[in-house]
């Protein structure tokens with residue numbers, strides 16, 4: 166699987182990539198990734214390309230990513246050069262995350278949403294690598310999607 | 323026993339060096355090499371072995387210190403980026419003739435692209451030039467193993483060995499299998515006994531030209547022996563041979579499998595691009611080398627590649643470029659080029675002290691003055707017109723000196739202002755300032771002192787009073803150096819104190835015009851990108867008074883704080899609360915006084 170995670174500094178791109186890598190390693194898959202941080206530190210573009218269970222190099226050829234996870238909507242045109250399938254969080258989801266959990270667990274909550282909607286990893290594997298507070302937030306995000314019964318491919322706005 | 327850990331290429335190199343016994347590691351930070359040394363420091367803190375792992379003032383000093391350490395029989399290494407090797411070149415070439423007495427590895431990170439460098443130079447060529455063997459790993463795992471192999475080769479032949487990495491590898495990550503770091507036994511330095519019997523060896527360590535001839539001869543013999551055992555590794559079984567090394571090898575391997583070219587192509591992997599030995603290629607129809615960024619293997623083995631235009635002569639050989647190369651060879655059909663939309667240009671962090679300081683400089687000296695900038699975060703001041711030249715480390719000072727001298731010769735009055743950061747000044751800005759003073763060149767040198775190496779990830783500078791291990795260090799004071807040279811006008815001011823800064827700069831301007839001598843102003847403000855810097859930074863929340871903002875965009879164009887954003891609908895400026903650090907600097911910028919301090923902490927946001 167080839168993933169690209171895109172966002173701005175401070176938006177949790179590196180957190181997302183770290184958790185996904187850990188889950189994949191937990192599942193016994195190989196992980197190769199590359200982190201590209203722009204020269205601007207705060208607010209600069211952060212880009213992670215990740216190959217799970219395949220490949221020899223960490224770089225993803227443009228157009229071949231299975232999924233592009235977009236944490237900053239204004240990067241959509243850039244993200245699409247990697248692959249057609251784009252995942253973004255809706256405004257309601259982000260608002261919900263900020264409302265439901267303390268600031269430092271927002272990313273974990275969103276990760277719960279992501280796992281529920283894409284089903285690319287087993288939630289139990291994710292739970293295994295997190296501490297208690299993070300587990301709670303992850304489950305909350307996961308449960309939120311189930312309550313909405315959503316499918317991200319249909320729900321993109 | 324081994325374990326799997328998720329490491330970057332740079333981290334893997336540090337693990338490899340430490341695991342094979344390196345106990346003296348120094349270097350100078352430079353993207354993409356900067357994370358190697360701090361990773362080794364973390365290992366030292368974790369395993370508490372003896373040794374020295376810390377930054378040097380520049381690459382030449384770093385290489386000389388590490389090499390001399392190896393002469394005292396401690397395994398040593400030095401890290402730098404490719405242009406840093408230019409700075410260290412004199413020492414590097416010499417180290418090959420003399421030869422280390424314990425393993426000595428020079429780790430150099432190249433930057434094909436380039437992403438964050440002045441040049442795309444290929445350090446494998448530098449290795450050839452210096453007659454030093456070079457390893458070129460193709461994966462994170464290999465980075466770890468080659469670090470170890472490089473050290474072993476160096477020990478065996480008493481020759482420096484270069485370990486070359488590139489941005490894609492240094493910043494690439496993978497879960498790799500590494501040997502358990504058994505520090506208690508494996509990690510204790512074993513040089514104590516040997517050091518007791520350290521003997522002078524003047525004929526080598528202070529060799530005369532005649533003796534150098536003999537050393538050169540011995541070096542050539544070592545290289546010949548190494549080339550004899552340097553074998554290309556072959557993958558797949560086609561009759562077109564593609565030779566490669568480094569990360570490019572991995573891209574090619576992926577593409578060959580993706581397009582099922584295993585029967586058409588043989589992929590030859592060169593682990594050590596120099597010194598190479600000619601192999602018998604008679605069974606192949608064509609031989610093409612695809613390598614970053616200069617022809618090295620291609621020239622030595624006389625193959626196709628750049629010479630016949632199959633491989634581009636500039637830019638990174640990304641997976642897409644490699645795909646195109648396969649098309650050019652005729653193995654696959656031509657691909658459409660993907661047009662990549664440009665990303666927003668980088669700018670200084672919101673609240674960076676350099677911004678307000680350089681804004682003040684522009685206010686006093688105007689747009690006509692020539693600003694010779696340097697390498698560091700502050701290079702980005704070119705976005706708002708306070709940097710006109712960027713060349714190489716320290717050139718901000720020498721360019722100012724050379725250019726100002728010419729204006730003086732011509733009799734034309736033109737202000738020339740050098741801009742240099744604290745670590746860049748210490749790295750190579752001092753010698754040109756000596757010339758500026760000596761030749762009475764009336765430049766103003768602005769030294770931006772943020773007490774860290776900001777651009778590359780906030781490494782320690784010689785101003786610090788404590789090491790990463792908490793050991794006391796002597797703090798080097800830049801103003802003392804400047805005064806020591808003999809410069810009379812030396813002023814230090816915190817750039818956040820805007821009015822004071824303006825006064826100091828105006829004073830400097832009159833001094834230059836009246837006295838015709840060099841002057842130095844040190845603009846101090848800690849980098850706010852560190853946690854500590856941000857916490858300690860003065861807080862002055864601001865807001866935009868909507869009625870007063872005329873939408874003139876002066877603040878955006880001339881000051882360029884990323885937190886000041888344009889509201890298209892209202893045609894006015896807004897503050898992005900997620901980026902703003904409440905530094906209050908923009909208050910001084912708006913000519914309409916539309917940006918004001920708020921006492922209640924509320925501000926209009928995005």
Ligand code: SF4
Nearest residue numbers: 671674699776849851
């Ligand atoms: S890292 Fe520090 S010095 Fe560099 S732009 Fe940011 S605040 Fe300024």
Ligand code: SF4
Nearest residue numbers: 871872874875877912
């Ligand atoms: S805030 Fe001031 S400088 Fe910026 S656009 Fe408005 S009036 Fe102009």
Ligand code: SF4
Nearest residue numbers: 883902903905906908
């Ligand atoms: S207070 Fe002004 S200058 Fe400082 S970060 Fe916020 S917007 Fe930028």
